[in-house]
Amino acid sequence: MTEDILTAKIEHGFDHLDADGSGRLNENDHVMMGRRAAAGLGHAAGSPEEARVVAAFVAIWNDLHRPHLPEGREDIDKATFVASTRSLATDPAAAEATLGALGRTYLSIADIDGDGEVGAEEFAAFQQSHFPGLGQGDIDKAFGYLDRDGDGRLTAEEFVSAVIEYWSSTDPEAPGNWWMGQPIYER
Structure with missing residues (x-):
C-alpha cells in the first residue's frame, strides 16, 4: 500500500508540473511554471523579479532533470519521471541532495520578504x-x-522537509504528504 501512496503522489505532482499538458516534462514547462509563479507572487512580466523566478525554475530543469535524460532527449515522460523519482525513496542521501536542492530553490522563490521563512500568505501565493x-x-x-x-x-x-517527504516518503502520516493539499490518496 505504501508504494501505491508514493506513486499516486508522484503521478499527481507530475500532472501539475506538466504545465503545457503534453504528457512530457521539458524546459518549456519550467519556463511556464516560472512565469506563472512570478505572476502569482506579484512580480510584473518582464521585471527582474520575474526573470529571477523563471531562471530558478529553468535551473531546476537543467540541474535536476536534464542530466538524467538519455542522449538526444529533451523531455521526460510520466512513467520515466515516476520511476526515477520513486528510486529516491530507497536512497535518503540522494533524496536529500536532489529534493533538498529543489526545496531550497522553491524556498528562495516563496520567501517573498527574504527572511528565510515562509508565512501563510507567502505559502498560499506560491502554492496557488x-x-x-x-x-x-x-x-x-x-x-x-x-x-x-x-x-x-x-x-x-x-519547508524543505515538506518537499522531500512529498516526493520520496512512503509514510502515509508524513506531514509533507500535504505539500499539494489533501493527499491524493485520501481523496
Missing part, C-alpha cells in the same frame, strides 16, 4: 501560482500540517 486549482482551504490545511512547530511560519527546515 505553482499548483493552479489548489483551493485556499487545501492550502490552509496543508500549511497547518507543514508548520510542525505551530508558530505560523514555515522554517527553512520545515
Whole structure:
C-alpha cells in the first residue's frame, strides 16, 4: 500500500508540473511554471523579479532533470519521471541532495520578504501560482500540517522537509504528504 501512496503522489505532482499538458516534462514547462509563479507572487512580466523566478525554475530543469535524460532527449515522460523519482525513496542521501536542492530553490522563490521563512500568505501565493486549482482551504490545511512547530511560519527546515517527504516518503502520516493539499490518496 505504501508504494501505491508514493506513486499516486508522484503521478499527481507530475500532472501539475506538466504545465503545457503534453504528457512530457521539458524546459518549456519550467519556463511556464516560472512565469506563472512570478505572476502569482506579484512580480510584473518582464521585471527582474520575474526573470529571477523563471531562471530558478529553468535551473531546476537543467540541474535536476536534464542530466538524467538519455542522449538526444529533451523531455521526460510520466512513467520515466515516476520511476526515477520513486528510486529516491530507497536512497535518503540522494533524496536529500536532489529534493533538498529543489526545496531550497522553491524556498528562495516563496520567501517573498527574504527572511528565510515562509508565512501563510507567502505559502498560499506560491502554492496557488505553482499548483493552479489548489483551493485556499487545501492550502490552509496543508500549511497547518507543514508548520510542525505551530508558530505560523514555515522554517527553512520545515519547508524543505515538506518537499522531500512529498516526493520520496512512503509514510502515509508524513506531514509533507500535504505539500499539494489533501493527499491524493485520501481523496
